[in-house]
Each structure stands twice: as C-alpha cells, then as structure tokens.
Amino acid sequence: MKTYHKSNRCKLFWVALLGLMVATGCGSGKKTGPSAEGGEHESSVIRLTPEQVEANGLVLGKPQEYLFSRxxxxxxxxxxxPRNYHAISVVLGGTISELNLLPGDRISRGQFLFRISNPELLQIQEDYLTSTALLALHQDEYERQKLLASENVTAQKVFVKAESELKTTAARVQALENRLTLLHIDKEQLKNGRMVSSVAVTAPISGFVTRVDAGNGQYASPDTKILEIVxxxxxxxxxxxxxxxxxxxxxxxxxxxxxxxxxxxxxxxxxxxxxxxxxxxxxxxxxxxxxxxxxxxxxxxxxxxxxxxxxxFQAMALPQEAIIPGDGFSYVLVKTNPGQDSWVLEKAKVTTGYQDQKMTEILPESKLSLSDNVVVGGAFSMAHF
Structure with a gap:
C-alpha cells in the first residue's frame, strides 16, 4: 500500500513539472501589447496613432546628400x-603744433595731422636756392669751357674742372630737392621766394588713430613716435x-x-x-x-x-537628432506606410561615419535610401519602444 501511494506521488510530480515547462515556454514567445506611451510594437515595428505622433512631437524628413567638411x-x-599700420614721426626734429587728434578719430589719406617748426627749415631752403643759382652758373661755365676745349683754345684741365663743379653742384641740388620733398615743401613756391619756417605732416594712409604719444609744444626728434594710425x-x-x-x-x-x-x-x-x-x-x-x-x-x-x-566631401546624411543609439549599434525610425494618418515605424540599423555640428554621415552599407521617410524630430522619445 505504501508503495502504491509513493508511485502516485512520483507521477504527479513529473506531470506538474512538465506542465510548468510548457507554460514557461509559451510565456517566452513574442509579445504584442500596449507600450508605456500607448503605442503598439512588435520587436522592430512601432505602431502609433495620430494622437501619439503629435504628443511625441515626431517630424519626418528624408536623408540628403550633404557636404561635409573636415x-x-x-x-x-x-x-x-603690416601695410595698414603706420607709426607717425618726423623727418626733421622740431616743435609740434596744431595737433588736435584723439584715439579713435577717423583719418583719410593726405589729411593734415599736425605742424612741425624748426629754424633749420629756413637754412635748408636757403641752401637750395643758393645751390640752384650756382647750378645755373656752373652749367653756363661748363658749356663755355666745352666749346673752348673743342677748339683747343683752353687747357683740358680747365674744362675738366668746370665739368666737376657742375656735377658736384647738381648732386647737391638733387639732395636738397629730395629733402624738400620729404618735408613737403613746394619747390616752385620756394623759387618764387616763399620760404616757410614750419611744415605740415599729413596722413600716409586712411585709418583710425590708435595712439597719441606727444602733445603741442613738445619737441619731437626723428625717432619720436608721435601717433599711430591703423x-x-x-x-x-x-x-x-x-x-x-x-x-x-x-x-x-x-x-x-x-x-x-x-x-x-x-x-x-x-x-x-x-x-x-x-x-x-x-x-x-x-x-x-x-x-x-x-x-x-x-x-x-x-x-x-x-x-x-x-x-x-559629399555623402548621405541625417540630422543628429534622427540617430538613436542602441545596444552596440545605431538605428533610425523609417515610416513604412506613407500617406496614412497612423504611423508604422520600422527600426532600421545604420552605420554612421563622420559627424559635424549638425549632421551625421550614413555609410553605404546602411540599408537606407534618399527616398525613405525618416523620423528626424522627436526620435529619442521612441528609444524606449
């Protein structure tokens, strides 16, 4: 009798164990049911009503050919x-006057900046007038001695001396003319007897005054930086x-x-x-x-x-917001029922490449085309589906 009851208990145990295994196997199958947001999904497919689409702020777009820049x-x-920076100084030292500029003032090329006064200016002009007069005299003497030398009337050394004096005086006149040009003194007015004791300094470029390092009444030497223009x-x-x-x-x-x-x-x-x-x-x-x-x-x-x-380089691309990171891979959501109010979204794995501040490159091995409708806005709200 005891043996019989023990045998029945063993049979009941194995029947219960088999039933539990069957129930567990059935429960591990694919589930279909409502999501946390009310949408229905089957593994890689998500079904949404129009209300759910609006609530999640989903926006569709298409992949595009995009120009990436590394x-x-x-x-x-x-x-x-360098050519637009000038430190203003003077060629000849002197006393500054009529300087009325401040940092920030706009200056045009050739505009008056300030005046510089120096008695040496009068000496330079006097030397120029004297030298030009001597040049005319030496020129006449040279022509006369040249004629006499050609007729063997005078000694050759007299002609050579006249030629030397002419060249020396011409060189001095040229040097003085160059100094007058640097000082902006008009040679024609000077020849008419109009001498000046001060000269105007003008702007060599257009720009803004950035620094003023001197003032009226101050003596400025040639190495003194008076102001800057940029x-x-x-x-x-x-x-x-x-x-x-x-x-x-x-x-x-x-x-x-x-x-x-x-x-x-x-x-x-x-x-x-x-x-x-x-x-x-x-x-x-x-x-x-x-x-x-x-x-x-x-x-x-x-x-x-x-x-x-x-x-x-140009490549297929999607906005960064369209790419959803997965477990070891990335995917996008593609709408597979165009024209319908309800959306059927399918998860499509993608291989991404270069990424800039806005777009992400979609590599060719991704099964995606330029005609696909992809969720490009609100995609991250679907990541939990």
Missing amino acids: DVTASGYLEAL ETSPLLISLQVFEKDILHVREGQVVRFRVPEATPGILEARITKTGKVLNENRMVNVHAVFKPGSELRLLPGMFVKASIITQS
Whole structure:
C-alpha cells in the first residue's frame, strides 16, 4: 500500500513539472501589447496613432546628400596688415603744433595731422636756392669751357674742372630737392621766394588713430613716435595651429571663425601664409586675410576661435537628432506606410561615419535610401519602444 501511494506521488510530480515547462515556454514567445506611451510594437515595428505622433512631437524628413567638411581647430587674434599700420614721426626734429587728434578719430589719406617748426627749415631752403643759382652758373661755365676745349683754345684741365663743379653742384641740388620733398615743401613756391619756417605732416594712409604719444609744444626728434594710425579693413587673422595638424593646412583653404565678443555668427576668410617653423609651444603661425563689412566693429587684438577646412566631401546624411543609439549599434525610425494618418515605424540599423555640428554621415552599407521617410524630430522619445 505504501508503495502504491509513493508511485502516485512520483507521477504527479513529473506531470506538474512538465506542465510548468510548457507554460514557461509559451510565456517566452513574442509579445504584442500596449507600450508605456500607448503605442503598439512588435520587436522592430512601432505602431502609433495620430494622437501619439503629435504628443511625441515626431517630424519626418528624408536623408540628403550633404557636404561635409573636415577641419582643424585653431585660435588666435586679429591683427592689422603690416601695410595698414603706420607709426607717425618726423623727418626733421622740431616743435609740434596744431595737433588736435584723439584715439579713435577717423583719418583719410593726405589729411593734415599736425605742424612741425624748426629754424633749420629756413637754412635748408636757403641752401637750395643758393645751390640752384650756382647750378645755373656752373652749367653756363661748363658749356663755355666745352666749346673752348673743342677748339683747343683752353687747357683740358680747365674744362675738366668746370665739368666737376657742375656735377658736384647738381648732386647737391638733387639732395636738397629730395629733402624738400620729404618735408613737403613746394619747390616752385620756394623759387618764387616763399620760404616757410614750419611744415605740415599729413596722413600716409586712411585709418583710425590708435595712439597719441606727444602733445603741442613738445619737441619731437626723428625717432619720436608721435601717433599711430591703423586701417582695420582688411584684417589679418593670426592663428596658432598644433604641430600634429599643420601638415593638413595649406594656403587657399577656407577659415571659418568667430569673434566671441563681437560676432554672433560665423565669418569666413582664406589662408594666405603658413609658418615654416615651430614656436616654443610646438605650434605654427598661420595667417588669413578677412575684409569685414562696415556693420562689424572688429579691432586688432580681438580673440578669434576658428576652424580651418582641410577637406570637403559629399555623402548621405541625417540630422543628429534622427540617430538613436542602441545596444552596440545605431538605428533610425523609417515610416513604412506613407500617406496614412497612423504611423508604422520600422527600426532600421545604420552605420554612421563622420559627424559635424549638425549632421551625421550614413555609410553605404546602411540599408537606407534618399527616398525613405525618416523620423528626424522627436526620435529619442521612441528609444524606449
């Protein structure tokens, strides 16, 4: 009797175990049911009602051929071009007068800056008038001695002396004329007897006064810097590029940059010069020229953040918001029922490549075409499906 009951208990145990295994196997099959947001999904397929689409803010778009740019990051400062910077000094020392400029004043080329006075100016003008008179005298004597020498009336050494005096006087007159030109003294007015004791100093370029280092009544020697003038258009962008990046940089490449303190958007320039040596920080100087519009108030010395475009290529791309990171892979959501109010979205694996600030490259091995309708807005809200 005991043996019989024990046998029945064993049979019941094995029947219960078999039933549990069957129930477990059935429960592990594919589930179909409502999601946390009310949508229905089957593994890689998501079904959404119009209300769910609107609630999640989903937006459709298509992959596009996009021009990517590989770049090198650099930073630096704005500078004035060497030809657009002038330190104003005087050729002949003297006392400054009529200097009424302040930093920030706009100056045009040839505009009066200040006046310089020196008694030596009168001596230079006197020497010029005397030398020009002697030149005329020596010219006549030379012509006379030349004629006499040709007829063997006078000794050859007398002719040679007349020729030497003519050349010496002509050289002195030429030197004095050059000094008068540097001093901006009109030779024709001087020949008419109009001598001056002061000369006007004018601007050699157009630009802005950036410094005034002297004042009225002060004596200025030729090595005294009285003021500075800088033209701010075009400007030179002086960048520092790391050693590892310099081999990718060359003249003619586009530089996209911004000045954080002054420009809300991105500006463009082109590289004109690249340095040939490394500095103490293992970096190379790279220069680009930029011509700002009148609406921009850019000044030499402002800090610049830049990207040098070293390579451009075109490829299929999607906005970064369309790419959903998965477990070891990325995917996008493709709408497979065009024209319907309800959306059927299918998860499509993609292989991504280069990425810039807006777009991500979709490599050819991805099963995606330019005609596919892809969720490009609100895709991350679907990541939990």
